[in-house]
Amino acid sequence: SNTGGGTLAWTANDTAAWLTLSPASGTNSGTVTASIAANGLAAGTYSTTVTVSAPGATTKTLSVTLTITQSTSTSGFSVSPASLAYTGTVGGPNQVLGVTITNTGTSTLTVTWTDPINWLVATSGDTVTMAPGGSATISHTASTAGLTAGTYSGTATISGGGITKQVPVTLTLTVATLAPAIGLNTTSLGFAGSVGGANPSAQTIGISNAGGGTLAWTAGDNVPWLTLSPLSGTNAGTVTATVNLAGLLAGSYAATVTVTATGATPKTVPVALTVTGSTNSGTIGFSPANLAFSGTIGGTNLAAKTFNITNTGGGTLSWTVSDNATWLQLTLASGTTTTETDTISASVTLSGLAAGTYNAIITVTASGSTNSPQQIPVSLTLSVTAAGTANLTWNTSTESDLTGYKVYRATASGTYGAPLATLPKTTTTYTATELQTGTTYFFVITAYDSSGNESTFSNEVSKSIF
Known part of the structure; x- marks a missing residue:
């Protein structure tokens, strides 16, 4: 403070680095704060002097002492x-x-x-x-x-x-609990064969449980020419894959076998099949061995008869058929077959023919075949129409349990009652007698088996008696 008169313009300072004064100057009355910075100071006693001076006034001093002791540290x-x-x-x-x-x-x-x-x-x-x-x-x-x-x-x-x-x-x-997992012993299957040739050897896929628990698996494929067996199993098993070449042409085929199981990731096995063309040109097979027609002059039209051509060898059979009679007509003249059956229909024309027996030959040829040509004899027997009678003929039924035939007669189309006659299976002709003049008669045939089952009516034929 100013204990005298006039104006006191004072300053304060010290000589120690560890002591700081604030403020360092002032006018008349004021307060100076002294601060200690002990960081870096070792234990001991430190002294300094604070000096306050002002123009025209006697300088004053203040002694300052700092004592630092060794601290007591703790651990934890x-x-x-x-x-x-x-x-x-x-x-x-x-x-x-x-x-x-x-x-x-x-x-x-x-x-x-x-x-x-x-x-x-x-x-x-x-x-x-x-x-x-x-x-x-x-x-x-x-x-x-x-x-x-x-x-x-x-x-x-x-x-x-x-x-x-x-x-x-x-x-x-x-102990770890593992989910079931599908294990396979192969990553792919490959088959090869030739058109019309023998099926390739079967191959197998080994299935195992590569995880824990129980593996209930199923196997399937996506093509008709591949067969798997068995289709399901538990844990370890073997699936046999079999290829059927029937009906397949030369070329490359692909399929996928898929194995699935509940709780497991599905596995797939690609399957490749290569089919090459056959060097075998086939062998002619045919049935029946002959065809026989019979009828009457001026009688009903005769039903057509069929015969089949098959390939009893390998490869592809390219066939042609022909005949040597003007009264005989064939529905097909040529075709090809590998394993399928080709059916040809033969019919006769009675116009202009007199009573008697006529013979013809159907010739089947196939280029490169080992048994070409083959011949099918055809006979046609025509008789004079007998007054008051009607001669009926029909094709043999192909049913394995055939027992016989039944003949039905009516005087109006489609109005048939009880059968006119019941015949054994070895008979394919029948003569209806005692037919009245001035009447038109209608006839149908049925076939029946050993259990008494009867077929539907055949095509209807008719004859008018004059």
């Missing part, structure tokens, strides 16, 4: 979590866990982890240093190698700053 640390509990499965992946150590003391702290546990492996360093308030993590891996199912335990020790803490450590291993 905490561990979190207080224990480690590892879990896993036998043969499964290893697990890593760690503890966080915090320095709760007032000085720098170094701690070290030690343990006698042979299945515990250090992931980080086992010794860490922390400043006051600092933290560090020590991590370890629990190795399951060579261990069976069960619970394993041990105790680790963390020591530092004269303090020791224990950390209980446990490892619990269980």
Whole structure:
């Protein structure tokens, strides 16, 4: 303060680095604050002088003393979590866990982890240093190698700053429960054959359970020429794949076998089939061995008869048919067959023919065939129409259990009652007698088997008696 008169313009200063004055100057009355910075100072006593001066005034001084004593430090640390509990499965992946150590003391702290546990492996360093308030993590891996199912335990020790803490450590291993998984012993199948040739040898797919539990599998494919057996099974099994070449032309074919099971990823097996052209030109097969027609002059038109051409060899049979009679007509003149049956219809024209027996030959030829040509004899017998009678003929039924035929007659189309006659299966002709003049008669034939089952009516024929 100004204890005199006039104006007091004062300044304050000191000579110690550890002492700070604020403010350092002022006018008349004022307050100066002295602050101590003890950082870096060792224990001991320090002195300095604060000097206050002003123009025209006597300088004043103030002694300042600082005493620094040695502080008393403390050590301590905490561990979190207080224990480690590892879990896993036998043969499964290893697990890593760690503890966080915090320095709760007032000085720098170094701690070290030690343990006698042979299945515990250090992931980080086992010794860490922390400043006051600092933290560090020590991590370890629990190795399951060579261990069976069960619970394993041990105790680790963390020591530092004269303090020791224990950390209980446990490892619990269980047997892993595996889902079923499809295992296959092959990744693909390949077959080869020729047109009309023998089917290639069957191949197999081995199926196994590559996982756990029960594998209930099914197998399927996506093409008609491939057959699998069996189509299902449990755990291990063998599926046989068989190829049928019937009806296949030369070329490359592809299929996929798919194996599925509940809870498992499906597996597929690609299948390749190569069919080459055959060098065999086929062999002519035909049936029946002959054709026979019979009728009457001026009688009903005769029903057409059929014969079949087949390939009894391999490869493709390219056939042609011809005949040597003007009264005989064929529906087809040529065709090809590998394994299928080709049916040709033969019919006769009675116009202009007199009563008698006529013979013709149907010739079947095939280029390159080992038995070409083949001949089918054809006979036609015509008789004079008998007054009051009607001669009926029909084709033989191909039913394996054929017993015979029934003949029906009516005087109006489609109005048939009881059969006129019942005939054995060896008979394919019938003569209806006692037909009245001036009447038109209608006839149909049926076939019946050993169980009494009867076919539908044949085509209807008619004859007028004059």
